[in-house]
Amino acid sequence: LLFSVVRFESVDEDGDGKVTFNELEHWHKARANTINDQKLRQLFAENDKNRDSALSIAEFVQVAVELGRQPISQTELIFRKIDLNGDGIITLEESQRTGDPIMSRIMEGVFEIADIDHDGLITLKELATIIENENKPKSKEVKNKENAQRLLALIDANSDERLVVSEVHAFANINSKVSEQHVKEAFGHLDQNRDGFITLDELSQFPDKMAELVHFKEAPAVNDN
Numbered sequence: 297l298l299f300s301v302v303r304f305e306s307v308d309e310d311g312d313g314k315v316t317f318n319e320l321e322h323w324h325k326a327r328a329n330t331i332n333d334q335k336l337r338q339l340f341a342e343n344d345k346n347r348d349s350a351l352s353i354a355e356f357v358q359v360a361v362e363l364g365r366q367p368i369s370q371t372e373l374i375f376r377k378i379d380l381n382g383d384g385i386i387t388l389e390e391s392q393r394t395g396d397p398i399m400s401r402i403m404e405g406v407f408e409i410a411d412i413d414h415d416g417l418i419t420l421k422e423l424a425t426i427i428e429n430e431n432k433p434k435s436k437e438v439k440n441k442e443n444a445q446r447l448l449a450l451i452d453a454n455s456d457e458r459l460v461v462s463e464v465h466a467f468a469n470i471n472s473k474v475s476e477q478h479v480k481e482a483f484g485h486l487d488q489n490r491d492g493f494i495t496l497d498e499l500s501q502f503p504d505k506m507a508e509l510v511h512f513k514e515a516p517a518v519n520d521n
Contacts, residue, residue: 304353304360306382314350320359326384326419331363339363371424378403386418405449409442441496443503447512448496459494468510482509 307315307323317340324336331339339362343355351359376382380390391403410418410426451459451467461476461483468474486494486502499506506512 304356307356314348314352315356316350320351323384324363325421372420375420375423384420386423388416401450401452402446403449404455405446408445408449437500440503441500443507444496444499447503447506447510448499450512451506451510457496459499460492464494464506464510472511474509474511479509 304315305311307319309319309322317337320340321333321336324331339359340351343358344351345355375386378386378391380393388404388407391407392400406423406426407416407418410422448457448459451463453463453466461480464483465474465476465479468479482505483494484490486498486506488498488501494506
């Protein structure tokens, strides 16, 4: 897969008819991030023919061609699909306009993990970081926390960041028929302080038991290569 055509106007932030390195770098980090800063700076310098520290439309064309030769990762394809207005940033609102309620709740969990600076926005770099980390060895504690976050995002119907019996029962019956009594019994083992709720901390202790209860299975991992 190749990068789609880069529009000059999308990179020329101030609309002055020229692209500075800062503008190119800002656009590249948000939308592309296919080459490192050193190579990007070299590409800019090679095509700045008149050495005025800016690229005209004519000079920019070759830069766009070179960037267009860089392959698009699976991560970026996902990012582009969710980034509805194409501004290089995913908001929670955008992620919930996919038309798929299950996907929307999965994205809530993704935001909890991938929104590294907690600004309510996810850049391509932040999303790529979390996906890359999926392929790195993790401790059992980290795996349990991540699995618990996913389950909480999926099951927590009212988004209050805790689970009650009715939410667990409703989600369990999406995938299989599970009696309310069976859910109550299992819920009681997970609800360690017996307050009628299962929090993220409690769920992190035994995420596999909750996954088994609601018949939830992880989707196969997607390889970027």
